[in-house]
Amino acid sequence: MSPDAGRNSDQADGALTLDTAWTVRWIRRSAEILAAERTALNTLDRDIGDGDHGENMDRGFQAVLPKLDGLADDANPSAVLKLLATTLISTVGGAAGPLYGTAFLKAAGATAATGTLDSLALVALLTAARDGIVLRGKAGAGDKTMIDAWSPAVDAAQAAQSAGESAPAVLTAAADAAARGAQDTEPLVAHKGRASYLGERAIGHRDPGAQSTALLLRAAADATRVMD
Amino acid sequence: MSPDAGRNSDQADGALTLDTAWTVRWIRRSAEILAAERTALNTLDRDIGDGDHGENMDRGFQAVLPKLDGLADDANPSAVLKLLATTLISTVGGAAGPLYGTAFLKAAGATAATGTLDSLALVALLTAARDGIVLRGKAGAGDKTMIDAWSPAVDAAQAAQSAGESAPAVLTAAADAAARGAQDTEPLVAHKGRASYLGERAIGHRDPGAQSTALLLRAAADATRVMD
Amino acid sequence: MSTVGECAWGEVSDRSVVAPSEWQVMKKLINDPKHVVNEAVAGFEAAHGDIVRVSPDPLFIVRADAPHKGKVGIVSGGGSGHEPLHGGFVGLGMLDAAVPGPVFTSPTPDPILAATQSVDGGVGVLHIVKNYTGDVLNFETAADLASAEGIDVRTVIINDDVAVKDSLYTAGRRGVAGTVLVEKITGAAAERGDDLTAVVAVAEKVNSRVRTMGVALTPCVVPHAGEPSFVLADDEIEIGIGIHGEPGRERIKLEPADAIVDRLLAPILEDLPLASGDQVLLFVNGMGGTPLVELYIVFRRAAEVLRERGITVSRSLVGNYTTSLEMAGASISVLQLDAELTALWDAPVQTAALRWGR
Amino acid sequence: MSTVGECAWGEVSDRSVVAPSEWQVMKKLINDPKHVVNEAVAGFEAAHGDIVRVSPDPLFIVRADAPHKGKVGIVSGGGSGHEPLHGGFVGLGMLDAAVPGPVFTSPTPDPILAATQSVDGGVGVLHIVKNYTGDVLNFETAADLASAEGIDVRTVIINDDVAVKDSLYTAGRRGVAGTVLVEKITGAAAERGDDLTAVVAVAEKVNSRVRTMGVALTPCVVPHAGEPSFVLADDEIEIGIGIHGEPGRERIKLEPADAIVDRLLAPILEDLPLASGDQVLLFVNGMGGTPLVELYIVFRRAAEVLRERGITVSRSLVGNYTTSLEMAGASISVLQLDAELTALWDAPVQTAALRWGR
Numbered sequence A, B: 001m002s003p004d005a006g007r008n009s010d011q012a013d014g015a016l017t018l019d020t021a022w023t024v025r026w027i028r029r030s031a032e033i034l035a036a037e038r039t040a041l042n043t044l045d046r047d048i049g050d051g052d053h054g055e056n057m058d059r060g061f062q063a064v065l066p067k068l069d070g071l072a073d074d075a076n077p078s079a080v081l082k083l084l085a086t087t088l089i090s091t092v093g094g095a096a097g098p099l100y101g102t103a104f105l106k107a108a109g110a111t112a113a114t115g116t117l118d119s120l121a122l123v124a125l126l127t128a129a130r131d132g133i134v135l136r137g138k139a140g141a142g143d144k145t146m147i148d149a150w151s152p153a154v155d156a157a158q159a160a161q162s163a164g165e166s167a168p169a170v171l172t173a174a175a176d177a178a179a180r181g182a183q184d185t186e187p188l189v190a191h192k193g194r195a196s197y198l199g200e201r202a203i204g205h206r207d208p209g210a211q212s213t214a215l216l217l218r219a220a221a222d223a224t225r226v227m228d
Numbered sequence C, D: 001m002s003t004v005g006e007c008a009w010g011e012v013s014d015r016s017v018v019a020p021s022e023w024q025v026m027k028k029l030i031n032d033p034k035h036v037v038n039e040a041v042a043g044f045e046a047a048h049g050d051i052v053r054v055s056p057d058p059l060f061i062v063r064a065d066a067p068h069k070g071k072v073g074i075v076s077g078g079g080s081g082h083e084p085l086h087g088g089f090v091g092l093g094m095l096d097a098a099v100p101g102p103v104f105t106s107p108t109p110d111p112i113l114a115a116t117q118s119v120d121g122g123v124g125v126l127h128i129v130k131n132y133t134g135d136v137l138n139f140e141t142a143a144d145l146a147s148a149e150g151i152d153v154r155t156v157i158i159n160d161d162v163a164v165k166d167s168l169y170t171a172g173r174r175g176v177a178g179t180v181l182v183e184k185i186t187g188a189a190a191e192r193g194d195d196l197t198a199v200v201a202v203a204e205k206v207n208s209r210v211r212t213m214g215v216a217l218t219p220c221v222v223p224h225a226g227e228p229s230f231v232l233a234d235d236e237i238e239i240g241i242g243i244h245g246e247p248g249r250e251r252i253k254l255e256p257a258d259a260i261v262d263r264l265l266a267p268i269l270e271d272l273p274l275a276s277g278d279q280v281l282l283f284v285n286g287m288g289g290t291p292l293v294e295l296y297i298v299f300r301r302a303a304e305v306l307r308e309r310g311i312t313v314s315r316s317l318v319g320n321y322t323t324s325l326e327m328a329g330a331s332i333s334v335l336q337l338d339a340e341l342t343a344l345w346d347a348p349v350q351t352a353a354l355r356w357g358r
């Protein structure tokens, strides 16, 4: 697959199909945003964790970029997500590595035989990702973790899909909900991860993992539009 | 000997004799001045040494104070100086402990059988002290050590004695010369002690041991006058 | 407020790559923040080649003579920055391998798996894991992968830190300095030939009998962050600090050492069912930046408090064994001994950081 | 400028007694600056009662089983604040007694004399003295007094620090971290039964073959002073620092670790007549406040430079063994080995800080 394969997936109606090229663009855009937000994520994590979340995410997404060029020409979105998952598992470390790794592994599983993702497939992808994180990390809603961005995103995606929205619109709804969800972690006390050691002192700080989730879903929505 | 034995040595002519009581007053006054100058001496030593000279001197002179009360009633100046010497040796530590200890041990030797010190005996005392320090520390003039206060003091005392000055006047001359000598160490490079490691960087700083010598000799002059 | 950024470390600005001018203001003996762990491990191998060898990629430290046929392998690991934990404890009578992650970040499953394979003597491998979400998850994945390859892997999670309430509402107690004691004693059990089940039982026994509580006086600076991990006022200390600079129970004004020791011991003694006549191992651990002379002042008071309760300190350990880079502070661990644990503690050990009987 | 007084330690005002409010702003785990040494030594005895006992007044630390009839006694000492030097090296195969002075201040002759008497096994006692005027003079007086009592005392002055020019115009080279190597190897010679002359010869041989050079990144704070012993700008380091914070050769801008190592090694290799094929012991010593991970980065480069010159690092030591309280920094020592020195280095040692073979 050529590096700029992502450029040629426009459809006749002007919307982009969510195909392999979109999946690759999603990862590229995520890497871009995470690099730019690296220090900001570190700072969030320093406030209520150990200050490495931006570092960890940046390391993982930088590691996947060169591998994208080596994808088979007939790779489907699921194959791309699986590559992302295994790369994150083997390069991110910390709590976020296995959690995001499992998320994308499950997402790959949920989209296995599909070449192009419609809104229903997108909802399945997001749901599987969220469920994977819950399976590994056992966090519930309101525990002040990345789940508090993922769950509203899944709900919003589901609602948009039920309302008959296009796949890009479903993603935008998910991204918006994740951003709100991340923001809404600020008043919470944490019950999972390092921030749980802080008790009341976590109040007023945004969860870094919820924030990185919001950034990833924003990247997914961005990737439905042509970028330069 | 009662604690205020030092108060009763006035002579008919208004001058004080340099007897045992004077020796005791010298030590008490030294302890007082060194306690007050403790931090200042530490600071000088921090600049070109290890910052403990005030601490060391204060510890030694505080240790001798209670022992003064236990002096035999017939103790002569030499016995008092010997008590000072052994106490300094066993409490001061560092370079200053053995050096001042030897100085006062030799001073005690030089005044052995005397009950009252005249100007000649005083000069002998100061000379013996200085020579003791040279014997142990092997410093010469201009090496930026306490010798650079002691040697001018000995010279000034000798000159004053030759000119027929009284013992108190001899001490004042010695104290003045020591103060100038201490000040004159400022432009020097050190060749002995810790300051020698500094090379050129010692220039501009006063030697702490020279300064404490100046303070001790000032105390000796002070002790020739009645204090409250 | 005193942040290290304001004083010893200089100002470090935001950046996504480290420009040559920027490491110059972070006051550490390093070359490039990105190479700290690799270079340190290379130096470690150069210094202790008689005891360990290093696999550079995936990165792990392993006993020079591993694997031992018929001996249970013991693997630990976690973020770097806690040295000598864990690499300094690889060797006869303690760990078979250690897997260092980036500074304060768990290693990924790949090197854990590789280390597990390299120490497998055919009778199973124990993973000793400090209770942090990242460590637990990454070791879990590695254990799954190793099991899939037919290696019998068991895991013991260390959670000795009484600063954190162990409840459904937290990630649970953290694993801190008590880990050293688990590694030593469990390593001795494996060395004497215990099977995997017995080795696991020893590790769990030590973990259930050791409690730790720490204090920080100053923060530390993670090389790639370049800024202190938290901020303490000139007269503030953090009671119950974790080993990555995670906050603890409370922030208080500095007190005399004896008062601080009493504060650290209280929750330990509340939690550990010690009776008069019991024997303990008392471990005063330095966080990295506190001089030994202060650690012994802490030990003095801790031993005194235990003695007053009729408890005998029959074994002791004092030093920087589970550190947080250059953080100033200390932790106190109390391990309730019995004849078995005492004998295993006394058994020979030959590692870079702990050695006796050999 | 970064002074510790401005950041971690708070402001400490002039004072002649320590008021309760004042220790609160000096950020150390201590009770009262005046009791630091006594309390630390009490804690040391509590922790290591199997190896040492302590005489509280006059204050010295002595092997629990001293004196040994027919064995040369070995005594060292000096100011406190360099722990584990010297107390941590008392025990089988190393020192028989250590005499700790106040922080950074030589002990007086009384405790040195008492320690000498307590380890006299009838065949003489060696004083190992670091070359500082205060140490030299106080040990000299003690030796005179001990000789007067019929004890055969010999003295070896350690001066391994190549930072200071050894000339008539200075107090001569200082004794620094190389002292640890002298104490270990000389202790082994005494333990195997060498007589006083032979023990002195071994000590002098080690001293003549070891060279050290150090660097400081931050100052330290002497408890009774309450202020840093020197001031370094945020981006400055001091090359050739002494172990009391005495200045060294030059103050330079912070550089990468490898460049600093090269600067430290250059004068050592200039001074020590090493040839390709020679074997050395490489000792990277931490000043107290530098994490182990950095010391191994230093070791890595130092070993590399030696290897490039065809010199084999056949023995190594890495850790905080001769410290300056919490000072950040390190020193590198190179000891030219031969078969005898290697065997004596490898001989059993059982002390609080250095232990193997037992």
Ligand SMILES: Nc1ncnc2c1ncn2[C@@H]1O[C@H](COP(=O)(O)OP(=O)(O)O)[C@@H](O)[C@H]1O
Pocket: A045, A049, A050, A051, A052, A053, A056, A057, A093, A094, A095, A096, A097, A099, A133, A136, A137, A138, A139, A144, A145, A146, A147, A192, A193, A194, A207, A208, A209, A210, C105, C106, C133, C134, C135
């Ligand atoms: N049990 C959990 N379930 C879901 N998310 C979690 C859990 N524990 C931690 N996290 C997420 O991981 C983030 C921290 O990731 P990161 O900083 O990379 O790892 P670490 O905490 O190991 O340093 C947290 O902000 C939180 O969102």
Ligand SMILES: Nc1ncnc2c1ncn2[C@@H]1O[C@H](COP(=O)(O)OP(=O)(O)O)[C@@H](O)[C@H]1O
Pocket: B045, B049, B050, B051, B052, B053, B056, B057, B093, B094, B095, B096, B097, B099, B133, B136, B137, B138, B139, B144, B145, B146, B147, B192, B193, B194, B207, B208, B209, B210, D105, D106, D133, D134, D135
């Ligand atoms: N060889 C010497 N001869 C004379 N005086 C010396 C010599 N070495 C050091 N001194 C004096 O001792 C002083 C330092 O004393 P002090 O600080 O108490 O001891 P230390 O240097 O051991 O800390 C110096 O300022 C100097 O005057």
Ligand SMILES: [Mg+2]
Pocket: A045, A049, A050, A051, A052, A053, A094
């Ligand atoms: Mg983190």
Ligand SMILES: [Mg+2]
Pocket: B045, B049, B050, B051, B052, B053, B094
């Ligand atoms: Mg001094």
Ligand SMILES: [Mg+2]
Pocket: A050, A052, A094, A095, C104, C105, C106, C134
């Ligand atoms: Mg982390």
Ligand SMILES: [Mg+2]
Pocket: B050, B052, B094, B095, D104, D105, D106, D134
């Ligand atoms: Mg001194």
